[in-house]
Amino acid sequence: MIELRALFLDNPELRRNLQIELSHKRLFTAGLITSIFALLVLPSLLTANHAVIHEQISQYLMILLWSQKITLTLGGAIFCWRAVRRERELNTWDFQRITRLSPLELAVGKLFGAPALAYFITLCLAVPAFFSAATTSPLAMGLVIRTYVLLFTGALVIHAFALMISTVSDKSGGASGVLLLLLLQIFPLIGWLGVISVMRSPQNVGEAASFRFYGMDLPPTILWAILELGFAAFFLLAVVRNIKLDVEAMQLFTVGQGLAFAAYCNFVWIGFYPWATPHGTGPGLLLFWSLSLFYLVGIGVLQSREVIRRQLREPPAANIGAASLLRPIGSLLAGAVFTAMLIVALSQQHHASDVFTQQRYASDPASGTFQNFLLVPYFAAWLARDLFYLQWMKLRPVRSPLRKAFLYLVVFYVSTSIVFRSSFTSVSPDSVVFSLWFAPFAMLRTWTDSQWANAAGLWLVALLVQLASAAAFAYLYLQQVAALARVGQPARPATPPRLSSTPA
């Protein structure tokens, strides 16, 4: 209770943000605009006859809800995204970092304080929204309340994510940050739209659409709100971990936190996976997305040049070995392989019980066994290859090394996808195997084909080549660390000051 009070009621950062964002001038302007917006409906309500009035109010309600959605999730996210960046630009950031505010107090102060104006506008528009819902039907009122629950939890996810981007990105990361923000709008939109779609169909009012999660039909509002709060908690964790650190020493998550986040994402993803549809029976797509999540989380736990350099220089860890250097990515890979095996096992289970799968594999009952065996290590090797490549590149002494490395990777995959496009659709196993070194995700296309069994040797060679590539990048990474250690040797012996009235 005391902690909650310190976080919200006695949090000076929250209070400062509210003082600035909710100044009298801003409140008056926002209040005036939203009042005009809210009153626009009155003339039509007064003139319309009862037959059309219900329809008009419904439309008006939709406009209000969408306005609130855009204001809070997009507008609020922009405020959060600017929260730390602007402090850095103004050189006020260091003064906050040097105070005794805990990282959590700072993060919460910005998370709820920076988008305060967006919250205020949303609340202003909530009054006519509730009024409209009340005049429509009692059930509509309940649905409006549910949209607000999802609106606020969804906004929390987006805001925490925006704050995380703002904290860990330097001044040059503007465009990519906005792009990520726009992409992330999609996730909270799903649950929110679920409720909205029910509202738009008067005949469905009262019938809550349910989401199937791990085979259970669950009420969407509660499920979605809980899942969103989970995501918000992970993003907030990343903010708290980094908000008081030197930007060069930032690392989104520790390996343990990264694994937990990947596990959570997989838990959500697997839970929603449509096993019972014809397209959902194979684990290929699920595996691909699961490992992609590990890929993204892996980028978040890569170590920076500054952190490695410090590990190399500090006496207790001066003899930092290859094992400890490879451990972070190794741990992630172990987590990824475990998850992949789990997915394959789930897939095999559904393979045995699912009617669609049985029909599909009726001609070849043994199909899938070999693929299941090969696909996991192949994707894991791909993950290892790219993560070691990114870690190697991140240690190179250039400006924004990770961003450049990621850009090169994107260019590489786009180019190879274009070049090997014909191979991806080919039925010839050898050409597919060859092209897969360049773009392993194309393997998904071959998942259910019998060509696997026809080219077992080639697939094995492809796996070995992929593993060799991963080893090569791991070697380059270790070489880069070795170079970093060499470069850091003292240029000459330390010379003590000649005069020292205050000897150390």
Next chain:
Amino acid sequence: MLRLIDLTKEYDVDGDPGRRVLAADRLNLEIKAGEVFGLVGPNGAGKSTTLRMVCGLLLPTSGRVLVNNVDVEHRREEAQKYLGYLSDFFSLYDDLTVYQYLDYFARAYKLPSDSIPGRVVEVIMRVGLESKRDSPIAGLSRGMKQRLGIARAVIHDPPLLVLDEPAAGLDPKARHDLKQLLRGFQGRGRTIVITSHVLSDLEEICTSIGILEKGHLIRVGKIEEILQAGAAPQGATPAAARVVRVRLSAPGFALESWLAARPGISHIASSPLGTLFEFAGSDADLSELVKALVTAGAPLAAVEQPGLSLEEAYSRISKGEVM
């Protein structure tokens, strides 16, 4: 109060892979409570980097910083309790008033709630902003903003004040006010670490000076020792002897050869201003030397221990090296 132990900061050079610069190269320093320590050096010498590491704002490549015996890296928030910091370029929250701004930082430094109003008013008075108490910060002059920055740095009454170029861009009156303010803090036993390019200001307020070049502390000492070191002839060992200048009223006396024959005298150098030499001896020994000089028939006009300004001493000591 402040200890730097092998403090090192390595940077990579953009556009030159593999090349690194040492903004701080194994700095070892101890500053005792109550000292006003001036850190001087050319632009790019590593002063701001060092101060940022002291405050825990920058991760050192190696080494440690202890503030009041608290490790800044491992117990950051506890160490920051003892620190007040003002950077060279900074902004304030223009939307807030002077009072609101200081109130925010007083709470951020976790001062007891009931003491905050009194403390804010006290600090506002100390920096001379009483008339601007409820004015928006946006309307303050540069000098006032600087004073407000200092007020922020001292709002929690830290024992150590770290000021990076606090006088930059201030007019003479504001600089004078700033010096008065810092003297007031020093008078109350606070330790101050300050960088400035206005060496005459530092000379007036500092008790010790460190000269930083290319990340190395090339001289550290009490201000009089630094001045003496700057005044010493090239090659002299200032810690072991004092520098004396003798001026004759007329030429004709072979002063250099006479001095060279005397014990305890070394590093003799003549200039139009007189003959400088290093003398290892007590005041009584110096008195005997002067008597002997007069007895030998030297037309003695003056015997003095030359004093240089800090600026002159710095120019002589510094090689002007930057990274």
